[in-house]
Amino acid sequence: MADESRDRLRRRVVAALAAGMTVAAGLSVRSVLGGDLAKYAGDALYALLIFWLVLVVAPRSRAWVAAAVAFGVSVTVELFQLTGVPAELGAHSTLARLVLGTTFNAPDLPFYALGAVLGWALHRAAGEIRSARRRRRAAHSR
Structure with missing residues:
Protein backbone atom coordinates (compact mmCIF):
# COMPACT_ATOMS: atom_id res chain seq x y z
CA MET A 1 0.00 0.00 0.00
CA ALA A 2 2.90 2.37 0.68
CA ASP A 3 4.08 1.93 -2.92
CA ARG A 8 -0.09 8.65 -6.39
CA LEU A 9 2.03 11.34 -4.73
CA ARG A 10 4.62 11.16 -7.52
CA ARG A 11 1.87 11.45 -10.14
CA ARG A 12 0.36 14.44 -8.33
CA VAL A 13 3.72 16.19 -8.03
CA VAL A 14 4.54 15.64 -11.71
CA ALA A 15 1.08 16.89 -12.75
CA ALA A 16 1.42 19.92 -10.46
CA LEU A 17 4.84 20.75 -11.95
CA ALA A 18 3.39 20.39 -15.45
CA ALA A 19 0.51 22.68 -14.42
CA GLY A 20 3.01 25.26 -13.16
CA MET A 21 4.95 25.08 -16.40
CA THR A 22 1.70 25.50 -18.33
CA VAL A 23 0.79 28.62 -16.33
CA ALA A 24 4.26 30.03 -17.01
CA ALA A 25 3.85 29.29 -20.72
CA GLY A 26 0.42 30.90 -20.70
CA LEU A 27 1.70 34.06 -19.05
CA SER A 28 4.71 34.16 -21.38
CA VAL A 29 2.84 33.58 -24.61
CA ARG A 30 1.17 36.99 -24.48
CA SER A 31 4.51 38.75 -24.06
CA VAL A 32 6.17 36.80 -26.88
CA LEU A 33 3.36 36.39 -29.40
CA GLY A 34 0.72 38.83 -30.48
CA GLY A 35 -2.80 38.93 -31.82
CA ASP A 36 -4.78 35.83 -32.64
CA LEU A 37 -1.76 33.54 -32.31
CA ALA A 38 -1.32 34.53 -28.65
CA LYS A 39 -5.05 34.33 -27.97
CA TYR A 40 -5.54 30.86 -29.44
CA ALA A 41 -2.31 29.53 -27.92
CA GLY A 42 -3.69 30.77 -24.60
CA ASP A 43 -6.93 28.85 -25.23
CA ALA A 44 -5.02 25.63 -25.87
CA LEU A 45 -2.88 26.20 -22.77
CA TYR A 46 -6.03 26.85 -20.70
CA ALA A 47 -7.36 23.40 -21.60
CA LEU A 48 -3.92 21.87 -21.04
CA LEU A 49 -3.81 23.43 -17.56
CA ILE A 50 -7.19 21.90 -16.73
CA PHE A 51 -5.86 18.53 -18.00
CA TRP A 52 -2.95 18.69 -15.52
CA LEU A 53 -5.22 19.86 -12.68
CA VAL A 54 -7.50 16.86 -13.25
CA LEU A 55 -4.45 14.64 -12.77
CA VAL A 56 -3.46 16.53 -9.61
CA VAL A 57 -6.91 15.85 -8.14
CA ALA A 58 -7.30 12.33 -9.56
CA PRO A 59 -3.78 11.08 -10.31
CA ARG A 60 -4.83 7.60 -11.44
CA SER A 61 -7.20 8.93 -14.08
CA ARG A 62 -6.66 7.72 -17.59
CA ALA A 63 -5.27 10.39 -19.90
CA TRP A 64 -8.29 10.26 -22.22
CA VAL A 65 -10.59 10.89 -19.25
CA ALA A 66 -8.50 13.87 -18.13
CA ALA A 67 -8.55 15.18 -21.72
CA ALA A 68 -12.33 14.78 -21.96
CA VAL A 69 -12.83 16.57 -18.64
CA ALA A 70 -10.44 19.36 -19.66
CA PHE A 71 -12.29 19.89 -22.93
CA GLY A 72 -15.68 19.70 -21.21
CA VAL A 73 -14.75 22.22 -18.53
CA SER A 74 -13.26 24.58 -21.13
CA VAL A 75 -16.38 24.43 -23.30
CA THR A 76 -18.61 24.87 -20.25
CA VAL A 77 -16.72 28.01 -19.20
CA GLU A 78 -16.89 29.32 -22.77
CA LEU A 79 -20.66 28.74 -22.90
CA PHE A 80 -21.02 30.33 -19.44
CA GLN A 81 -19.70 33.52 -21.02
CA LEU A 82 -22.97 33.76 -22.96
CA THR A 83 -24.73 34.59 -19.68
CA GLY A 84 -22.75 37.79 -19.13
CA VAL A 85 -21.86 36.74 -15.58
CA PRO A 86 -18.15 36.21 -16.34
CA ALA A 87 -17.94 39.65 -17.96
CA GLU A 88 -19.49 41.22 -14.87
CA LEU A 89 -17.15 39.33 -12.55
CA GLY A 90 -14.19 40.12 -14.79
CA ALA A 91 -14.95 43.82 -14.57
CA HIS A 92 -14.19 43.63 -10.84
CA SER A 93 -11.54 40.90 -10.68
CA THR A 94 -8.45 40.17 -12.77
CA LEU A 95 -8.47 36.59 -11.49
CA ALA A 96 -12.09 36.09 -12.61
CA ARG A 97 -11.22 37.55 -16.00
CA LEU A 98 -8.26 35.18 -16.37
CA VAL A 99 -10.16 32.08 -15.25
CA LEU A 100 -13.58 32.72 -16.78
CA GLY A 101 -12.86 35.05 -19.68
CA THR A 102 -15.44 37.67 -20.59
CA THR A 103 -17.04 37.07 -23.99
CA PHE A 104 -18.08 33.99 -25.91
CA ASN A 105 -15.97 33.24 -29.00
CA ALA A 106 -16.88 30.07 -30.92
CA PRO A 107 -13.44 29.84 -32.63
CA ASP A 108 -11.95 29.16 -29.16
CA LEU A 109 -13.57 25.71 -29.04
CA PRO A 110 -11.21 23.84 -31.40
CA PHE A 111 -8.23 25.26 -29.53
CA TYR A 112 -9.59 23.84 -26.29
CA ALA A 113 -9.75 20.47 -28.04
CA LEU A 114 -6.16 20.96 -29.20
CA GLY A 115 -4.99 21.66 -25.64
CA ALA A 116 -6.80 18.60 -24.29
CA VAL A 117 -5.33 16.38 -27.02
CA LEU A 118 -1.89 17.85 -26.33
CA GLY A 119 -2.25 16.86 -22.68
CA TRP A 120 -3.25 13.34 -23.68
CA ALA A 121 -0.28 13.08 -26.08
CA LEU A 122 2.23 14.39 -23.53
CA HIS A 123 0.91 12.04 -20.86
CA ARG A 124 1.07 9.10 -23.25
CA ALA A 125 4.61 9.97 -24.36
CA ALA A 126 5.74 10.21 -20.73
CA GLY A 127 4.20 6.80 -20.09
CA GLU A 128 6.04 5.32 -23.05
CA ILE A 129 9.33 6.75 -21.77
CA ARG A 130 8.69 5.29 -18.29
CA SER A 131 7.86 1.89 -19.79
CA ALA A 132 11.01 1.88 -21.90
CA ARG A 133 13.10 2.72 -18.83
CA ARG A 134 11.51 -0.13 -16.86
CA ARG A 135 12.15 -2.57 -19.70
CA ARG A 136 15.80 -1.48 -19.90
CA ARG A 137 16.23 -1.84 -16.12
CA ALA A 138 14.62 -5.26 -16.18
CA ALA A 139 16.87 -6.35 -19.07
CA HIS A 140 19.99 -5.17 -17.24
CA SER A 141 19.05 -6.92 -14.01
CA ARG A 142 18.81 -10.33 -15.66
Whole structure:
Protein backbone atom coordinates (compact mmCIF):
# COMPACT_ATOMS: atom_id res chain seq x y z
CA MET A 1 0.00 0.00 0.00
CA ALA A 2 2.90 2.37 0.68
CA ASP A 3 4.08 1.93 -2.92
CA GLU A 4 0.63 2.87 -4.20
CA SER A 5 0.58 6.00 -2.01
CA ARG A 6 4.06 6.97 -3.21
CA ASP A 7 2.98 6.41 -6.81
CA ARG A 8 -0.09 8.65 -6.39
CA LEU A 9 2.03 11.34 -4.73
CA ARG A 10 4.62 11.16 -7.52
CA ARG A 11 1.87 11.45 -10.14
CA ARG A 12 0.36 14.44 -8.33
CA VAL A 13 3.72 16.19 -8.03
CA VAL A 14 4.54 15.64 -11.71
CA ALA A 15 1.08 16.89 -12.75
CA ALA A 16 1.42 19.92 -10.46
CA LEU A 17 4.84 20.75 -11.95
CA ALA A 18 3.39 20.39 -15.45
CA ALA A 19 0.51 22.68 -14.42
CA GLY A 20 3.01 25.26 -13.16
CA MET A 21 4.95 25.08 -16.40
CA THR A 22 1.70 25.50 -18.33
CA VAL A 23 0.79 28.62 -16.33
CA ALA A 24 4.26 30.03 -17.01
CA ALA A 25 3.85 29.29 -20.72
CA GLY A 26 0.42 30.90 -20.70
CA LEU A 27 1.70 34.06 -19.05
CA SER A 28 4.71 34.16 -21.38
CA VAL A 29 2.84 33.58 -24.61
CA ARG A 30 1.17 36.99 -24.48
CA SER A 31 4.51 38.75 -24.06
CA VAL A 32 6.17 36.80 -26.88
CA LEU A 33 3.36 36.39 -29.40
CA GLY A 34 0.72 38.83 -30.48
CA GLY A 35 -2.80 38.93 -31.82
CA ASP A 36 -4.78 35.83 -32.64
CA LEU A 37 -1.76 33.54 -32.31
CA ALA A 38 -1.32 34.53 -28.65
CA LYS A 39 -5.05 34.33 -27.97
CA TYR A 40 -5.54 30.86 -29.44
CA ALA A 41 -2.31 29.53 -27.92
CA GLY A 42 -3.69 30.77 -24.60
CA ASP A 43 -6.93 28.85 -25.23
CA ALA A 44 -5.02 25.63 -25.87
CA LEU A 45 -2.88 26.20 -22.77
CA TYR A 46 -6.03 26.85 -20.70
CA ALA A 47 -7.36 23.40 -21.60
CA LEU A 48 -3.92 21.87 -21.04
CA LEU A 49 -3.81 23.43 -17.56
CA ILE A 50 -7.19 21.90 -16.73
CA PHE A 51 -5.86 18.53 -18.00
CA TRP A 52 -2.95 18.69 -15.52
CA LEU A 53 -5.22 19.86 -12.68
CA VAL A 54 -7.50 16.86 -13.25
CA LEU A 55 -4.45 14.64 -12.77
CA VAL A 56 -3.46 16.53 -9.61
CA VAL A 57 -6.91 15.85 -8.14
CA ALA A 58 -7.30 12.33 -9.56
CA PRO A 59 -3.78 11.08 -10.31
CA ARG A 60 -4.83 7.60 -11.44
CA SER A 61 -7.20 8.93 -14.08
CA ARG A 62 -6.66 7.72 -17.59
CA ALA A 63 -5.27 10.39 -19.90
CA TRP A 64 -8.29 10.26 -22.22
CA VAL A 65 -10.59 10.89 -19.25
CA ALA A 66 -8.50 13.87 -18.13
CA ALA A 67 -8.55 15.18 -21.72
CA ALA A 68 -12.33 14.78 -21.96
CA VAL A 69 -12.83 16.57 -18.64
CA ALA A 70 -10.44 19.36 -19.66
CA PHE A 71 -12.29 19.89 -22.93
CA GLY A 72 -15.68 19.70 -21.21
CA VAL A 73 -14.75 22.22 -18.53
CA SER A 74 -13.26 24.58 -21.13
CA VAL A 75 -16.38 24.43 -23.30
CA THR A 76 -18.61 24.87 -20.25
CA VAL A 77 -16.72 28.01 -19.20
CA GLU A 78 -16.89 29.32 -22.77
CA LEU A 79 -20.66 28.74 -22.90
CA PHE A 80 -21.02 30.33 -19.44
CA GLN A 81 -19.70 33.52 -21.02
CA LEU A 82 -22.97 33.76 -22.96
CA THR A 83 -24.73 34.59 -19.68
CA GLY A 84 -22.75 37.79 -19.13
CA VAL A 85 -21.86 36.74 -15.58
CA PRO A 86 -18.15 36.21 -16.34
CA ALA A 87 -17.94 39.65 -17.96
CA GLU A 88 -19.49 41.22 -14.87
CA LEU A 89 -17.15 39.33 -12.55
CA GLY A 90 -14.19 40.12 -14.79
CA ALA A 91 -14.95 43.82 -14.57
CA HIS A 92 -14.19 43.63 -10.84
CA SER A 93 -11.54 40.90 -10.68
CA THR A 94 -8.45 40.17 -12.77
CA LEU A 95 -8.47 36.59 -11.49
CA ALA A 96 -12.09 36.09 -12.61
CA ARG A 97 -11.22 37.55 -16.00
CA LEU A 98 -8.26 35.18 -16.37
CA VAL A 99 -10.16 32.08 -15.25
CA LEU A 100 -13.58 32.72 -16.78
CA GLY A 101 -12.86 35.05 -19.68
CA THR A 102 -15.44 37.67 -20.59
CA THR A 103 -17.04 37.07 -23.99
CA PHE A 104 -18.08 33.99 -25.91
CA ASN A 105 -15.97 33.24 -29.00
CA ALA A 106 -16.88 30.07 -30.92
CA PRO A 107 -13.44 29.84 -32.63
CA ASP A 108 -11.95 29.16 -29.16
CA LEU A 109 -13.57 25.71 -29.04
CA PRO A 110 -11.21 23.84 -31.40
CA PHE A 111 -8.23 25.26 -29.53
CA TYR A 112 -9.59 23.84 -26.29
CA ALA A 113 -9.75 20.47 -28.04
CA LEU A 114 -6.16 20.96 -29.20
CA GLY A 115 -4.99 21.66 -25.64
CA ALA A 116 -6.80 18.60 -24.29
CA VAL A 117 -5.33 16.38 -27.02
CA LEU A 118 -1.89 17.85 -26.33
CA GLY A 119 -2.25 16.86 -22.68
CA TRP A 120 -3.25 13.34 -23.68
CA ALA A 121 -0.28 13.08 -26.08
CA LEU A 122 2.23 14.39 -23.53
CA HIS A 123 0.91 12.04 -20.86
CA ARG A 124 1.07 9.10 -23.25
CA ALA A 125 4.61 9.97 -24.36
CA ALA A 126 5.74 10.21 -20.73
CA GLY A 127 4.20 6.80 -20.09
CA GLU A 128 6.04 5.32 -23.05
CA ILE A 129 9.33 6.75 -21.77
CA ARG A 130 8.69 5.29 -18.29
CA SER A 131 7.86 1.89 -19.79
CA ALA A 132 11.01 1.88 -21.90
CA ARG A 133 13.10 2.72 -18.83
CA ARG A 134 11.51 -0.13 -16.86
CA ARG A 135 12.15 -2.57 -19.70
CA ARG A 136 15.80 -1.48 -19.90
CA ARG A 137 16.23 -1.84 -16.12
CA ALA A 138 14.62 -5.26 -16.18
CA ALA A 139 16.87 -6.35 -19.07
CA HIS A 140 19.99 -5.17 -17.24
CA SER A 141 19.05 -6.92 -14.01
CA ARG A 142 18.81 -10.33 -15.66
